[in-house]
Every structure is written in structure tokens, then in C-alpha cells.
Amino acid sequence: MVIKKFKLSFFIVCILSLIMFLAGGCSLLSDKSTQTTGGFTQGSMSVHFIDVGQADSILIQSGEETMLIDGGNNADGEAVVSYLKKQGVKELTYIIGTHPHEDHIGGLDEVINEFSVGKIFLTDFVLPNVSFERLLLAIREKDLQILNPVPGDEYSLGSGKFTFIAPVGKDYGNKVNNYSLGIKLENGTNVFLLTGDAEIESEKDMVESGIDLEADVMKLNHHGSTTSNSEAFIEAVDPIYAVITVGTDNPYGHPSSSIVTRLLDEDIQIYRTDLMGAVVITSDGTNLTFQTEKKAGEKSVRDETVVNETEEVTKPTAESSEEIKVYITETGHKYHNVDCSYLKKAPDEIDLMEALERGYEPCSRCNPPQ
Numbered sequence: 001m002v003i004k005k006f007k008l009s010f011f012i013v014c015i016l017s018l019i020m021f022l023a024g025g026c027s028l029l030s031d032k033s034t035q036t037t038g039g040f041t042q043g044s045m046s047v048h049f050i051d052v053g054q055a056d057s058i059l060i061q062s063g064e065e066t067m068l069i070d071g072g073n074n075a076d077g078e079a080v081v082s083y084l085k086k087q088g089v090k091e092l093t094y095i096i097g098t099h100p101h102e103d104h105i106g107g108l109d110e111v112i113n114e115f116s117v118g119k120i121f122l123t124d125f126v127l128p129n130v131s132f133e134r135l136l137l138a139i140r141e142k143d144l145q146i147l148n149p150v151p152g153d154e155y156s157l158g159s160g161k162f163t164f165i166a167p168v169g170k171d172y173g174n175k176v177n178n179y180s181l182g183i184k185l186e187n188g189t190n191v192f193l194l195t196g197d198a199e200i201e202s203e204k205d206m207v208e209s210g211i212d213l214e215a216d217v218m219k220l221n222h223h224g225s226t227t228s229n230s231e232a233f234i235e236a237v238d239p240i241y242a243v244i245t246v247g248t249d250n251p252y253g254h255p256s257s258s259i260v261t262r263l264l265d266e267d268i269q270i271y272r273t274d275l276m277g278a279v280v281i282t283s284d285g286t287n288l289t290f291q292t293e294k295k296a297g298e299k300s301v302r303d304e305t306v307v308n309e310t311e312e313v314t315k316p317t318a319e320s321s322e323e324i325k326v327y328i329t330e331t332g333h334k335y336h337n338v339d340c341s342y343l344k345k346a347p348d349e350i351d352l353m354e355a356l357e358r359g360y361e362p363c364s365r366c367n368p369p370q
């Protein structure tokens, strides 16, 4: 297939003329755009990494305002809509379609059909495909105006704000992922970095642009692929937590084990939607609270962990270290509890004593006995 880059507006005019001809008229809905909050006030913001398998869909709620970044695959549209309804979403202040791949924009048409939408942001790169055409049709039917943001554009969102930081470059050839819209989301002192499927070239441009990329939470780019998540980028972001939006047994081998190992070596805590279901992080402006739909490796158990950035979770007390089993991986230097999210599928079980003798250190995520 030949992929061409041309101005979005031109493409829209063409496709919309056709749609108008076929549909013979369109409904007109009012634009429920945002109200500015006039500076930061201590308030809560929740960031939901919805489990849509090998795809992205992120819901952000703060006060009365709501944003959805991507909507999963075509088949996920209904699930995303029902997740949003469960969270009490009535309207979306903003929608971001990071880039025109199905696993990001596929379900957005159903979301747009279902909710009232304020502003919709799309990247200025067009990849003609069925998902994209369905999205444009839904946008047109609601008479929404597409915005193509550029780095530096800033919008308020409840008690916080978000700033577009990518794509910095104008021409990445046919590498669609590099055109991903990326944002830095801030609530008080808490910072989230959400940059879609940006690959190494776009990451490099973000680093070189001089923007302060430092964040508490980083969504790994492109589902944890090695074509993204370069050392230089992760060093610049310097996250405490990483979220990987990825499907179980996906055919791409995402997330890459080398990336996961690198994060663990840097003591970055990992939350994965394939192992934990939906990951919900709530910011009160200073502290982050983590909720996952299930514990890694378990079904239908709700886990809630409060993490204060200066304090660690309470450590479980050890009984007799000879009898206590802990778990290690082939490459790690830490030992873990059996349900630690850092562990891969088949960890080795050893005695706590042996782990200590062999120089393993306790994992800071699961706080195993010492």
C-alpha cells in the first residue's frame, strides 16, 4: 500500500463531500468545550489505562472534565463505551486520537457516537484505512472540528493541565507511529507522560527539543517495543512507574524482555494491563494511588495499593526465614513475593535464606520478607 502524507484538511474536504452526498445532511450538536480553571487548585485526577488487550485507551478524569486518549481496536468500541459509562462519564471534554492505527483509533467512532464531545485532536498525518474513515464519519456526523495541535499547545483539564509535546519533527516518512500525538499531563506536582506509539526517532526529537520530560509515570511507547523506549528517552523521563498497555500472548512479543529488564534494573515499578487488567492511577496533586483490576497472575481479585512517594508500603513481617520461600528471575538481582508484578511467568522458587546468601536484595515493589 502506498502511504501518502498530505494535509488533513484536504483529505477531510474530499471524504466529507462524499459523505454529505451520501448522507444528504448532518445533525448539528453543540460544542461542549472546556471551561478554564484559572490556575491549579488541589484536586484529584484519575488516569485509567483501560485493558483493551493489544491496544491503547486511556481515560482521564478530573472534576467535571474528562479526556479519552485513543479508543482501542474496532472491536473494543463497545467495551470502552461501557467502561466510560461505569465511571459516570456523560461527556468528553477532549478526545485525542494519537495516530491512525486501528489499535488506537479503532473504537473512537463508537465513543463519539455515544458521548457529547468538546474538542478532538488528531495528528496531522493521514493513513487512509477503514478505521480512519469510520472515525472521520463519526466526527462529521457530530459536526466536530478536528484540531491538529503542535508542541507547546496547552489545555486545562480539571485541577490540572496537559501540554502537547510530540510530534516535534515534521517528516518521519511512512513511520506512522512517529507521528503520534504525545502529551505531558500534570496535576499539582504529579506528572504523566503519554506519547502513544512514538518510536526512537520521535523520542530523540522530544529529548533534543529541550522540553522537560521528567515524569512520575510513563506509559511505555508502542506497547513496550524495542523500536521505542530508547535508553536516552527513559533517562530523560526518569519515571518512578511505567505502565505497559499490552495484550496477553500478542504476536509481536510485546513488551520486549530487554526493555522490561532495563526498567527493573533501574528500579522502575511496572504495571501491565495484560497481567493486571485496568490500571487506575489517582493523583491528589502530590501523591499517587494505584488500583489494578486484578493482581498479576490472579483472576478477579481487586488490589489496591497506596504509594506515597516518600514512604514505602508497610513490609510484611517474616516468621522463620528458613521456611519462607521467595522468587527470583534468571536475570534479576532482586527477590520477590510470588504475586509481584515484576515476576515473569515461571520464576524460580528459593528459600529466603538462600536468596540472602546469594546476594539478592528485596524488591521495592512487593516488599518480600527480609
Ligand SMILES: [Zn+2]
Binding pocket: 099, 101, 176, 177, 197
Ligand atoms: Zn501504532
Ligand SMILES: [Zn+2]
Binding pocket: 055, 056, 101, 103, 104, 197, 222, 223
Ligand atoms: Zn499501538
